[in-house]
Amino acid sequence: MDRLALFLTRRRVPIMGVVALVTGLAILGMTRLEFDDGPRRVFRAEDAAYGLLESVYRDFGADDNECVVVIEADDFFREPAPSALRELGEACSAVQGVESVLGLPESVVFSGIFPRPLLPPASAGVQAREEARQRAANSPLVNGHLLSEDGKTAVLFVRLAGDELYVSEVEPRVEALREAIDRWEERTGFVARLTGIPPVRVEIYRAVREETLVFLGGGAGLCFLLTLVIFRNLRAVLCTCAGPVLGAIWTLGFLGLAEIQIDIITTVLPALVVVIGFTDAVHLMVDMRRARLVSGGVQPGQGASRGASERLAASRGAIADLGMPCLLASVTTAIGFGSLALGSMEIIRGFGLAAVAGVLLTFSAVVVVVPLSASWAGDLGGILPGTGPALARWRNRFGRGMDAVTRHPGWVGGGGIALIASLLLLSADLEPDNRLTEATPHDNESFLAMLRYEEAFGGVLAGYVLVEWDESVNLGSGVVVEAVRTVEGVLGSREELSNPFSVVHFLDAAGLEPAALPGLIDILPSDVTGRFVRPDLRRALVAVSFPDIASEPVGPLLASLQEELHALADEMPGIFLHLTGTNVVARENINGMIVDLVRGLAFAVGVILLIISIEFRSWRLGLISLVPNVLPLAAVAAALAVTSQPLQVTSSIVFSVLLGIAVDDTIHVLARFRREHAVDGDLRAAIRRTFLVVGRALAITTTVLIAGCSVVLCSSIPSSRLFGILLCFGLLVALLGDLVLLPALIVLTARPRSTRAPAGE
Incomplete structure (x- = not known):
């Protein structure tokens, strides 16, 4: 890094000109950024399950385009309720972009094979209304599906026209529906x-869109103010923040120029690269301030104004000494993210590649911009070590604490490893799970209505069993009906599921035998029966309701259902059964995305071991470096397990951020320790000096990042609040791991009578 440092500092002006040019191109790229609000992109995968789901969309219509209007009343069969329901259906049908409406006014009862409206006309008498109420209670088409069992809650299903609708297309239709309902x-x-699903998606994307800018700005502002309080020098803060901020701008510009759209996952990328870049920037700034003060012999209160040569030497020294640790940390983090490109999910592959570009671009911005801008900045403030009374007291206390750690390395190191083992054991049963409402603000109409729907009907999210039959099976033979009834029995036996529904319910409502099913389908409206059966394609659907708000992890349930359905299909020649639906495939694929993120972490840990071992020429240091890096991950995982939280996408991203920061800090500690140990070969003295210098930078970055992340705790999105809580907790644990566990392990594993730096071992 010495040659690079010399090159950068000798050619500051043209290099900063290149920085300005790159920044200009990045800003141009940012103007071309587009937001990908296609909700299916989140769970789209190149596998058989998603291919089957697309065929269901094509043959039966998309099941994620249906809005649900939840209506409450004391009596839906007494005027003016029936007339009001008809008026509501007409109002919703009149909204542009609505394909169909289905509710009590559209539901039918049968007189023999012929259907007639369920709701009585406005002029009907008391007896007619009572009869209608009784028919509704006994109807398999109405009770538990369109009307709750207590008769106090009714629903209106409003299907939006189109197949794969983007949120930007859905939002105006949802707003129009809300206005119609309000009127x-x-x-x-x-x-x-x-x-x-459509209104909930609108709420999620709207909240993400609005809160991302607010919390990025608020968090950045709070970080800036706290850094100013710590450094007590505006120039130092501006130089420190310039690199990470430019890194974020370059990252967004790269995405725009490469025509890569921002999606619900990559929205975290700017904050992610700023957090990772900020840690390196603080290390560089602390090193430059210290170098300037030591070289100039500053005394308290002198102001520390330095000439150009001292400023340039400090910047050159920072690049030479810390450039390689920063590069190693960035490469390690980038490889960890790059491993996500091997995943099965399109969105996670894109995130991994974008994160690689962002991490490397931010490294370049930080290593170039922070020291070079500081070389022109004049006084960066600070107090010469040992001269300030407050700083001296802090150094003495910190030094005594470090001495206590290094005097008892066995107890500290062994206790730390035992703690990690206990935390991992505690989190062993942690399972991936995701819910639509984990990202839904809980104070809005959509969430409250979903809660009421789950209470009354069991769940607004649907799953389906696709029943297929070959040419040897006739729809009217009874084989298909028997297969559908058997599937309904399987679904109905699961207490987590509710209200199975299929074309057989129309048969039961009419009181007909299976042989009459083809004729009944011909009589009923195709937009109703077409949702559940396609005789021309030899396909039928059995729908069932899944809870989302108050549910256990659904992974084991889906796995057992798949197994039972396969066993059933083996017993029914000519019949094929498949579990599908947006809710089912999305949950399974997003759970797979969580697994991909965790696997990426495991891969990154291996890369950390390899890179640190090669750079420091010591497998011993490589192995012990894993301990403080794994500690925050184990602590966060255990916290999730103790609070009965599943492993979500949010928490998986927290693991990635924590690992990136922990690796960065660990590499800086080891690099400084190598330098200090080379001075006199005194192991404990080298550790003391290392942490007196690097420990301050670690404390600064942790304090500032916790303050910045705490802003997210005010979010209306539950998953965002969880992200903030876990990240703040993990950052604190990571700091303790680097300040307590790492020095103890270095002493504990040191070779006897070693007087050389680890690089020479």
Whole structure:
């Protein structure tokens, strides 16, 4: 790094000109950035399950385009309720982009094979209304599906036209539906709320869009102010922040120029690269301030104004001494993210590649911009070590604490390893799981309506069993009906699921035999039966409701259902059964994405071991470096297990951020220790000097990052709040690991009578 440091500092002006040019191109790229709000991108995969789901979309219509209007009333069969329901259906049907509406006004009862409306006309008498109420309670088409068992809650299903709708397309339709419902409420006095997958998606994307800018700005502002308080010098803070901020700008510009769209996952990338870059920037700034003060012999209160040669030498020294640790940390982090490109999910592959580019671009920005801008900055503040009374007291206390750690390395190191083992054991049963509502603000109409729907009907999210039959099976032979009934029995036996529904319910409502099913399908409206059966394709669907808000991890349930359905299909010649649906495939694929993230962490840990061992020419240091890096991950995993939280996408990203920061800090500690140990070969003295210098930088970065991340605790999105809590907790544990465990392990594993730096071992 000496040659690079000399090159950069001798050609500061042209190099900063290149920085300005790259920044200009990045800003141009940012103007071309587009947000990918296609919700299916989150769980799209190149596998058989997603291919089957797409065929279900094509043959039966998309199941994630259906809004649900939840209506509450004391009596839906007494005027003015029936008329109000008809008016609500008409109002929703009139909204542009609505394909169909299905509710009590559209539901039917049968007189023989012929259907007739369930709701009585407005002029009907009391007896007719009572009869309608009784028919609804006994109807397999209505009870538990369109009307709750207590008769107090009804639903209206509003299907939006189109196949794969982007949130930007759905949002105006959802807003129009809300306006129509609001006007209906004013006219009739009834209460209705809109929910379902489309409105919930709109709420999620809107919250992410609005809060991302607010919390990025608020967190950055708080970090800036706290860094100013710590450094007490505006120039030092501006130089420190310039590198990470430019790194984020370059990253976004690269995405724009490469025509890579920002999605719900990559929205965290700017904050991620700023966090990782900030740790390196602080290390560089602390080193430069110290070098300037020591070389100039500053005394308290002198102001530390330095000439150009001293400033340039300090910047050159920072690049030469810390450039390689920064590079190693960035390469390690980039390789860890790059491993995500091997995953099965399109969105996670894109995130991995974008993160690699972001980490490397931010490294370049930090290593170039921070020291070079500081070389022009004049006084960077600071107090010469040992001269300030407050700093002297801190150094004495910190030094005594470090001496206590190095005097008892066995107890500290052994206790730390035992703690990690206990934490990993505690989190051994942690399973991946995801819910639609984990990212849904809980104070909005969609969430409250979904909660009421789950209470009344069991769950707004649907799963399906696709029943297929070959040419040897006739729809009217009874084999298909028997297969569908058997599937309904399997689904109905699971207490987690509710309200199985299929075309057989129309047969039961009409009181007909299986042989009459083809004729019944011909009589009923195709937009109703077409959702559940396609005789021309020899396909039928059995729908079932899944809970989302108050549910256990659904992975084991889906696995056992798949196994039972396969066993059933083996017993029914000519019948094929497949578990599918947006809810099912999304949950399984997003869980797979979580597994990919965790596997990427495991791969990154191996890379850390390899790179540190090669750079420091010591497998011993490589192995002991893993301990403080694994500690925060184990602590966060155990915290999730203790609080009964599943492993979510949010927490998986927290692991990646923590590992990146922990690796960065560990490499800086080891690099400084190598330098200090080379001075006199005194192991404990080298450790003391190392942590008196690097420990300050670690404390600064941890304090500032915790303050910045704490802003997210005010988010309305539960997963964002969880991200902030876990990251703050993990950062604190990572600091303790580097300040307590790492020095103890260095002493504990040191070779006897070693007087040389680890590089020479």
